[in-house]
Amino acid sequence: MNRPSMSTRAAFFGTAVLALSALSACASAPQGGATPTAAGSAGKSYTWWDPYPQHDASSAWAKRVNTCGQQAGVTIERTAYDTTALTNQALLAGQEGNAPDVILLDNPAVSTLADAGMLTTMSDVPGSGTMSDFGLDTARFDKNLIAAGELDGKTYGIPIGANTLALYYNKKILDDAGVDPASIKDWASLNAALKKVKAAGKKPITFSAIGTEEGSFQFLPWFWGAGAQLTRLDSPEAVAALDLWTSWVKDGTAPNSVISNSQNTTWEEFLTGEFAFAENGTWQINSAEKAGFPTGIVQIPGKDGGVAPTPTGGEFITVPVQKDTGRYSATKKILECMTTPEGLVETGTTFAYYIPSTADGRQAILAKEPDLKPWVEAVQSAKGRTSDNLGTKYPKISEAMWTAVQKALSGAATSADALKEAQAQAKQATGG
Amino acid sequence: MTSVRTRPATVRRAAHQAPRRRSPRWTALAFLTPLVLYLIAFYAYPLYRNIDLSVHDYTPRAFVQGDPEFTGLDNYVNILSDDTFLRALSNTALFTLGSIAVQYALGLALAVFFHRHFRLSVALRAMFLVPWLLPLIVSASTWSWMLNSENGIVNAALQAFGIGQINWLTSPDTSLLAVTIANIWLGIPFNLVILYAGLQTISADLYEAAGLDGANAWQRFWRITFPLLRPVSAITLLLGLIYTLKVVDIIWIMTKGGPADASTTLAIWSYREAFGTGQPDFSPAAAVGNLLILIAFAAGLVHVRLQRREERG
Numbered sequence: 130m131n132r133p134s135m136s137t138r139a140a141f142f143g144t145a146v147l148a149l150s151a152l153s154a155c156a157s158a159p160q161g162g163a164t165p166t167a168a169g170s171a172g173k174s175y176t177w178w179d180p181y182p183q184h185d186a187s188s189a190w191a192k193r194v195n196t197c198g199q200q201a202g203v204t205i206e207r208t209a210y211d212t213t214a215l216t217n218q219a220l221l222a223g224q225e226g227n228a229p230d231v232i233l234l235d236n237p238a239v240s241t242l243a244d245a246g247m248l249t250t251m252s253d254v255p256g257s258g259t260m261s262d263f264g265l266d267t268a269r270f271d272k273n274l275i276a277a278g279e280l281d282g283k284t285y286g287i288p289i290g291a292n293t294l295a296l297y298y299n300k301k302i303l304d305d306a307g308v309d310p311a312s313i314k315d316w317a318s319l320n321a322a323l324k325k326v327k328a329a330g331k332k333p334i335t336f337s338a339i340g341t342e343e344g345s346f347q348f349l350p351w352f353w354g355a356g357a358q359l360t361r362l363d364s365p366e367a368v369a370a371l372d373l374w375t376s377w378v379k380d381g382t383a384p385n386s387v388i389s390n391s392q393n394t395t396w397e398e399f400l401t402g403e404f405a406f407a408e409n410g411t412w413q414i415n416s417a418e419k420a421g422f423p424t425g426i427v428q429i430p431g432k433d434g435g436v437a438p439t440p441t442g443g444e445f446i447t448v449p450v451q452k453d454t455g456r457y458s459a460t461k462k463i464l465e466c467m468t469t470p471e472g473l474v475e476t477g478t479t480f481a482y483y484i485p486s487t488a489d490g491r492q493a494i495l496a497k498e499p500d501l502k503p504w505v506e507a508v509q510s511a512k513g514r515t516s517d518n519l520g521t522k523y524p525k526i527s528e529a530m531w532t533a534v535q536k537a538l539s540g541a542a543t544s545a546d547a548l549k550e551a552q553a554q555a556k557q558a559t560g561g
Numbered sequence: 562m563t564s565v566r567t568r569p570a571t572v573r574r575a576a577h578q579a580p581r582r583r584s585p586r587w588t589a590l591a592f593l594t595p596l597v598l599y600l601i602a603f604y605a606y607p608l609y610r611n612i613d614l615s616v617h618d619y620t621p622r623a624f625v626q627g628d629p630e631f632t633g634l635d636n637y638v639n640i641l642s643d644d645t646f647l648r649a650l651s652n653t654a655l656f657t658l659g660s661i662a663v664q665y666a667l668g669l670a671l672a673v674f675f676h677r678h679f680r681l682s683v684a685l686r687a688m689f690l691v692p693w694l695l696p697l698i699v700s701a702s703t704w705s706w707m708l709n710s711e712n713g714i715v716n717a718a719l720q721a722f723g724i725g726q727i728n729w730l731t732s733p734d735t736s737l738l739a740v741t742i743a744n745i746w747l748g749i750p751f752n753l754v755i756l757y758a759g760l761q762t763i764s765a766d767l768y769e770a771a772g773l774d775g776a777n778a779w780q781r782f783w784r785i786t787f788p789l790l791r792p793v794s795a796i797t798l799l800l801g802l803i804y805t806l807k808v809v810d811i812i813w814i815m816t817k818g819g820p821a822d823a824s825t826t827l828a829i830w831s832y833r834e835a836f837g838t839g840q841p842d843f844s845p846a847a848a849v850g851n852l853l854i855l856i857a858f859a860a861g862l863v864h865v866r867l868q869r870r871e872e873r874g
Contacts, residue, residue: 524839539820
């Protein structure tokens with residue numbers, strides 16, 4: 130640890146909060162009054178990046194972030210980027226050596242930045258050996274959720290909440306068609322339900338198979354639900370999953386536009402009231418309540434019954450490596466504030482439903498909003514995309530997978546051929 | 562240019578002050594410096610950086626740590642042997658040549674049409690400029706709504722004539738055509754404006770003389786308008802080529818280069834490698850980008866060569 134540089138930096142920022150006053154006195158304490166930062170005596174200014182541009186400075190989220198900063202005795206300067214832009218910005222900042230103090234990252238990006246050596250394992254914090262010494266007991270967090278923040282046995286981030294996918298249904302259409310949503314237990318019963326809807330003259334189902342990460346995200350429940358593994362994209366189980374989607378598009382059970390639909394477009398289609406089912410996420414709960422028709426959800430079924438593992442979505446709180454390690458102590462307080470059970474519930478409700486990532490948090494949110502029960506269950510059976518120690522290989526595999534889905538659905542290749550190519554592509558890209 | 566302008570200033574100063582021998586050169590340099598700095602900062606360095614990226618293996622880790630492995634031409638070899646390459650190259654050729662050919666033909670037809678100065682021609686001409694004024698994200702999103710398979714207005718209109726559903730953006734057979742059509746619409750105003758300006762330089766006397774000699778409208782166009790417009794046409798086509806080669810936004814918004822690679826051009830491929838997936842791959846992206854620069858550069862050279870030959874002949 131480099132004490133002199135630390136103390137000058139502290140003086141530069143005009144703070145004597147830490148127990149460095151003795152050192153800073155011999156450095157250049159008088160200059161402290163004329164600092165360029167606006168933080169003033171309120172404390173240091175800490176930078177915070179998140180992927181929520183929809184929440185502006187006056188939003189409940191921004192206020193929550195500020196409150197956590199105040200509790201830690203610092204001022205937080207928050208900047209929001211679009212999800213994909215955030216990863217690129219973070220990499221650039223890492224290259225320039227001026228990464229922010231905290232980044233809220235979409236979970237597949239955690240392993241990318243961790244692999245780049247940009248994130249603290251929390252053991253970089255002075256005097257600590259493991260994550261729990263950082264004051265954050267990682268055992269509190271659900272194994273399936275925090276897995277996406279783990280790489281080679283180290284934890285690089287903490288989920289602030291999680292969301293996942295399920296099938297929303299239009300109750301009116303199902304009632305008219307005589308379908309009981311509870312009857313959907315496996316793919317066969319789902320197909321039977323879709324047929325009934327089609328016979329009743331309504332559009333059965335919509336989903337998003339766009340050629341981006343969203344397409345892979347939506348395909349994964351079917352892929353995993355068939356028993357396929359991301360390490361082998363061309364297994365018979367994987368082909369069965371892609372055949373299911375392809376058959377829907379071919380016989381008009383799903384609209385052809387799913388090939389270019391984003392998840393938002395899919396949701397807009399569902400809101401027209403023409404579709405019986407839509408695959409979508411926790412984040413649409415509010416919107417579903419406001420729809421002009423009664424809605425409900427069923428879990429996405431596995432091929433031969435049971436609930437299919439759905440991919441977890443949601444952000445991780447990560448701490449990029451700082452030159453001035455003295456900054457970590459306040460960062461730690463911010464992290465604690467964000468991840469208390471009450472904090473997780475607050476985050477959950479602020480975000481139109483993020484399911485808390487700890488058992489305490491889950492109970493607390495259920496006590497407040499019992500209707501969330503099916504979603505809480507869905508998140509518990511969900512699986513991280515970068516889990517199974519795929520880490521930075523996942524984005525490559527995912528790209529191969531969504532390309533195969535696009536090929537099969539558009540009729541450019543059969544499911545089996547498309548997936549065979551995808552497996553070759555993924556193998557080449559991941560160097561295995 | 563700079564040195565021409567600096568001379569009077571230095572001469573004047575030399576008259577007032579005690580002359581310093583080297584001052585004209587230093588003054589000239591001082592005037593040049595901002596330009597040179599600008600060129601270095603915004604042209605030379607990015608170009609150098611792009612080449613630098615393409616001959617190293619910049620993984621995200623190497624990008625942050627600044628310790629990429631030097632791989633020489635490996636990235637280029639990988640790209641040239643990738644299955645996507647031939648597909649992207651032929652898509653780029655189809656997209657670019659198709660776009661500029663139709664843009665030019667329609668732009669020229671409209672320019673000749675508006676050259677007649679009929680009533681309302683100014684207002685109508687202004688309307689043709691609308692595609693130019695709209696932000697690209699608006700026009701591209703509008704096109705993708707219009708071409709939507711199930712609910713698009715284009716398919717609704719076609720169905721009224723008994724033509725079945727065409728999956729414009731979601732079929733591998735039509736997605737390239739769909740983005741080309743949208744791009745043609747975007748490019749017409751540019752061609753119209755430049756060619757219209759070119760028409761103004763052709764003397765009306767020529768048309769009058771041709772009319773007296775009994776030339777019909779068709780002959781007037783092919784014997785007078787088209788040959789005299791050739792230099793303007795050449796520059797329009799060249800600029801169109803360069804603009805179209807690097808089109809990313811409209812294709813990205815409409816199809817993301819898909820389905821599969823059906824509408825992936827070299828520019829889209831480069832963008833997708835760098836920014837389109839969860840893991841940025843800057844090195845291959847830079848290599849594809851450099852190939853594009855080479856293609857545009859070659860087209861520029863051909864243009865210069867043709868122009869010289871014309872001047873000589």
